[in-house]
Amino acid sequence: MQKRKLSALILGASIASSGFAATEIEWWHAMGGALGEKVNLIVADYNASQDAFKVKATYKGNYSETMTSAIAAFRAKQQPELVQVFEVGTASMMAAEGAIYPVHKLMRDSGQSFDGSKYLSAVTGYYTDNDGNMLSMPFNSSTPVLYYNKSMLAKAGVTPPKTWEEMQSVGEKLLASGAKCGFTTAWQSWVHLENMSSRHNQPFATQANGFGGMDTRLAFNSPLQVKHVSKMGEWQQNGIFSYSGRRNDGAAKFYSQDCAMYTESSAGYAGIKKNAKFDFGVVELPYWAGEVKQPSNTIIGGASLWVLKGHKSEEYKGVASFLNYLSSADVQADWHQFSGYLPITTAAYNLTKGEGFYAKNLGTEIAVQQMTTGTPTENTKGLRLGNFIQIRGLIDEALESVWNGDADAQSALDNAVERGNLMLSKFEKANK
Amino acid sequence: MIENRPWLTFISHSVLILGIIAVALPIWVAIVASTHPAEAFGQGSVPLWFGNYATETWQTVLFSAAGNGVDVPVWQMMFNSLVMALGIAFGKIVISLISAYAIVFFRFPFRSLCFWLIFMTLMLPVEVRILPTYEVVAKLNLLNSYTGLALPLIASATATFLFRQAFMAMPGELVEAARMDGAGPIRFFFDILLPLTRTNIAALFVILFIYGWNQYLWPLLITTDDAYYTLVMSIKRMVSVADGAIEWNSIMATTILAMLPPVAVVIGMQKIFVKGLVDSEK
């Protein structure tokens, strides 16, 4: 105890000596490359806009490295005020009630004006508790869409498929016209299981996808998902689908014009625009017309900002002011237009629209529209599963065993559910 | 040459040249990629010949801080890597030399216990105990410091073990003779032992320098102040772009830059390195 106080004292002293009057706020993030530079610009603008607080943005590696760093730092009482955590880490953060400072409470405590209804519910829903309180601030959110190569589709004489049923014939015609493959994908679990389920308003897990309690169990081995995965397995064999890795390595097959279509995050737009030497278009993620009349909204991916406990109230005032700045329409619209991530407030969306951005950049609005179709249900609000990082790993393994023909869809998904449930019960036990 | 067989000599040269080509291929691609714009990489075929974008890429990487996505210039990161690599190499060599000296040339209580304590560190690589190690370093208030970067990685027994082997292989008459001359343990260490283990030290220096230079997970975990960022870590930063375009040209240029110092060390010290390896192994 004594030692901790001492180190806190020394730390406090060193922070105090480094700045003058401005209270320093640490923000750990996972934005590499061009996005990281943009983050630095946003922070610099915020720091220039006022002189009470100084935000220091620090890159801490990819998503899991950032999250683990922050948790390790928390255990050692060296945590930052603000940390960016990817969506699969949400349940872990939420369960750590002693470690996190819910955003709605922070805003109230520090007297910032905060109106939850200004935010797009399809985005914030993922990060709110059952009483509708926002626990973390969404920062970079995206949702999967279908990108397609215009000239390849024209050559085959087809239009982009609206439904997975159409994918069959579109794929066949593409192959007949000389294409090497119909479509490829990034982030298979996210696109073809998680979003697949929500698009058809089907549960991915019991207990309202985990929102209802930690005794949730996986449910993605139902007929719908089995049908989709088994069809994809079939397509992998005949070339309509071509698997290209767990991350977004699939882009290479799309850029090289091997594959005519690509299911990827809406945030991949900037990269695709830079790399594709051909005309490309964006449409909504297909759905099975035989399963639903009207598809539901897709769910988000990406990350949100969590506030960690253990700092002085003065610092939290700064965090609240910074979060407020981040969600202002100008900053949001700029970030949305630059990165392709979804806007998190209605004001930012309207501003972007008003500036004519969507008209100039065709396809960028698709994701927003797809996200905001209808009111989110308990199957489409999001996913809140403990140990989700490992569960995604299991799903990847299961899907790969279908793609390479080692297992059929039903047994592979059954197996993933069974192994994943072990992970869930372990999490339930560890977070009692 | 024992006998003259021209075809055999020809085969030897061909095999070696093939080997060199295979070994150099990845680096060739890296060099070529740094001369193309970022988009050239990932558009269907990886270029195998130089483009005309070299000046732009290298200018950004070398002179503009933003080219690395970090607010510190390349030379600063290079300096940090250097401090870390040298700190690990020298620190480990010094403490291992003297501890091996104590274990081999002195008899004291708990000697073998001490040896086994040190030796145990061979059994658990840093990656496996990285989180508890972080907690310890944080408790000691060594986050964001050169000491914190280097010191925990010094805790390994490889060097001690190697020096112990080298010392044990030394003829006993040497010590006997030194003592006849009236040399104390300190003089013996500096005048006789040190010169004799010169090549071992050099070989270890090369191995440890490279080990230290190439660390990335540890520096990533314990630094939050970009004044302490290392070069290899910044490459990792440029590669792990969650969404959006990866700047392959800058990455490759930085990769080449990050390779230069360790390659220079290996090549510059290759003669003594090889000799040291052979000595320590025998």
Added chain:
Amino acid sequence: MTVTFPHKTLPWLLIAPQLLVTLIFFLWPAGQAIEQAFYQEDAFGLSREFVALENFIELLQDPYYYNSIGVTLVFSMAVAVSGLSIALVLATMADRIIRGQMVYQTLLIWPYAVAPALAGVLWWILFDPAQGPIALWLEYMGIEWDHFVNGGDAMILVVIAATWKQISYNFLFFLAGLQAIPRSLIEAAAIDGAGPVRRFWDIVFPLLSPTAFFLLVMNIVYAFFETFGVIDATTAGGPGQSTKILVYKVYEDGFVGLDLGGSAAQSVILMMIVGLMTVVQFRFIERKVQY
């Protein structure tokens, strides 16, 4: 037996720095890791529960864990064997040559200096099924290559990426070992009419075998522990579980998945495996020193 100096305090002063570093930065954290193996704890350390051997039992009942052990064995043997044989061929060739030996040596040893994770990224790109020059060439030759779907291809890729760097290291040892063989021995055999191949198997290879064995141990240790960067930068263990080696599993479950108890239990088992391996290595080196 080595002659020693009589002194009481000096040895303690000499050994103190290393002991201190070991105690603080190794034993302390390693002890915590071992303790952790008997607990189940949430990531933030807010609650923990003693579960005795549950973490171990769970691990030993998991068929995938045994699969990972199998993958590790295949991977390390493949890395060691291919690394050693390629290096031996190159070293034998280099030893034959008089002119330009130094040039070849210089050009062959520098990959040793490249960070394993970077090596992984570079090979990953070369073999990319859609755009990698090697994959395209294989396709042109009529060989299908797809490390995303085919577990065997993925294993070959990580073995190549991991071996690449190790060839330089092995090459140096073999070349030095070859040069230490007395020329007169080989000349004598040549006069007796033994050809280069006979000479290699009858004389050179037996004399080289201690070096080869030493390198075998070193390479297996390398494949066991230092390759997780390569795996992480390339396959991340996939497809399926086909390239998930033990160290990567520890890293993935502990550092990425934050299952602290489970990954600590894996570390303890790993530690025992390595302990066993070090004893073997230790014995071997001891024996060599004492002749």
